[in-house]
Amino acid sequence: MKIFHNKTDLSTHIHSLKAKEASIGFVPTMGALHKGHLSLVNFGLSDNDFVVVSIFVNPTQFNNPEDLKKYPRTLDRDVELLQTISDSKILVYAPTVEDIYENNVASQSFTFGGLEHEMEGAFRPGHFDGVGTIVKRLLEIVKPDKAYFGQKDFQQLLIVKKMAELYKIPTEIIGCPIFRAADGLAMSSRNERLKSEHREAAPFIYRTLKSAKEKFGTKSAKAVTEWVAKQFKKQELLELEYFLIADTKTLKPVKRKSTKKVYRAFIAVYADDIRLIDNIALN
Numbered sequence: 001m002k003i004f005h006n007k008t009d010l011s012t013h014i015h016s017l018k019a020k021e022a023s024i025g026f027v028p029t030m031g032a033l034h035k036g037h038l039s040l041v042n043f044g045l046s047d048n049d050f051v052v053v054s055i056f057v058n059p060t061q062f063n064n065p066e067d068l069k070k071y072p073r074t075l076d077r078d079v080e081l082l083q084t085i086s087d088s089k090i091l092v093y094a095p096t097v098e099d100i101y102e103n104n105v106a107s108q109s110f111t112f113g114g115l116e117h118e119m120e121g122a123f124r125p126g127h128f129d130g131v132g133t134i135v136k137r138l139l140e141i142v143k144p145d146k147a148y149f150g151q152k153d154f155q156q157l158l159i160v161k162k163m164a165e166l167y168k169i170p171t172e173i174i175g176c177p178i179f180r181a182a183d184g185l186a187m188s189s190r191n192e193r194l195k196s197e198h199r200e201a202a203p204f205i206y207r208t209l210k211s212a213k214e215k216f217g218t219k220s221a222k223a224v225t226e227w228v229a230k231q232f233k234k235q236e237l238l239e240l241e242y243f244l245i246a247d248t249k250t251l252k253p254v255k256r257k258s259t260k261k262v263y264r265a266f267i268a269v270y271a272d273d274i275r276l277i278d279n280i281a282l283n
């Protein structure tokens with residue numbers, strides 16, 4: 001498997017593939033790969049001749065320095081996992097911080113039509129400036145035909161789509177279904193860090209989302225939101241940070257239900273010091 005640690009070598013190689021008319025898919029990751037990432041890579045391989053997987057723990061998107069420090073870094077294992085899919089069709093880009101940021105580890109400041117102020121934007125100040133900065137840089141380096149993002153980070157997906165539109169980036173941004181463990185917990189690199197009792201409690205998040213979806217058929221968003229808050233009060237090991245039902249275009253919380261709008265429920269929960277997010281389509 002070809003592994004690149006600097007952007008010049010990667011660009012030269014991609015350029016030579018494109019000269020032979022090869023199509024390039026792209027899956028950006030922060031490593032600690034799991035089945036969710038592998039499913040994105042498989043989507044990429046079914047649409048493209050080659051898939052570039054970036055593995056880079058991006059410092060500018062962490063608003064909590066402890067979270068950045070503790071984020072798992074497992075490059076050798078990640079490469080082994082990717083090799084189980086394909087050795088020749090996957091290129092890994094694992095840059096250093098200097099290769100991406102040179103001497104200035106800082107975010108660009110973005111506006112994404114207000115999407116950046118909702119949910120994760122409100123609870124993690126600066127997060128989407130960091131995500132925007134790294135994804136824009138990576139798209140400029142890799143210049144893929146298509147890039148694949150999981151719907152677990154639904155707000156991130158919308159923001160990346162908006163950024164591609166605003167900056168006229170000629171890459172098709174594709175959202176892929178949430179990949180779940182057999183017990184329903186959405187796959188996340190953070191799951192690895194859960195203590196066993198918290199891992200056992202965590203599927204409650206998706207179970208509650210499914211019940212919220214059912215209730216939303218007959219009840220108001222306010223009633224469903226209150227019901228969810230009550231369920232989490234009974235949970236000792238999980239602490240609800242937010243639950244809300246929002247319009248999937250604007251991500252603004254729903255005030256009055258309309259049959260013309262498409263809604264999703266979004267949730268963020270602390271399991272000890274580990275923050276987990278999830279979401280579900282409602283209609």
Ligand code: PAF
Nearest residue numbers: 028029030058131134153
């Ligand atoms: O979703 C992630 O893992 C990260 O936010 C991304 C898109 C790789 C940017 O660092």
